[in-house]
Amino acid sequence: MIEKIQNEVYEQERMVFSERVIKEYNNPKNIGKIVQPDAFARLTGWCGDTMEIYLNIDHDIIEDISFMTDGCGATIACVSMLTSMVKGRSVEEAEAITDDDLVTALQGLPEENLHCAHLAIITLEKALQML
Structure with a gap:
């Protein structure tokens, strides 16, 4: 059953x-959570999902990245994929990733979940601004 x-x-x-x-x-x-991150951001989307991103940077390279969220499955998928996409990349490369890049990496998202990708991108951007 x-x-x-x-x-x-x-x-x-x-x-x-x-x-x-x-x-x-x-x-x-x-x-x-990363215990002593070099950068951190927490944002809440219009849907009520809250996302946290933690970063450790070494010589302008994202050495470690992690996240926490209370969001839906689409939000979890977006931020999980985004962390995989930027880990090991330069800060500049990470800053260049767009909502569309993330949605493409996920092989698409329903229209009603596109805001989840945007939340992941802007949370990463905010964390990177703390460097």
């Missing part, structure tokens, strides 16, 4: 989200 319900939920998710989005929110990367 439980397996049947899980399969139905998964099939419904697949009708809305890409496989990449589902993978990211079911197995998020870089989740958690």
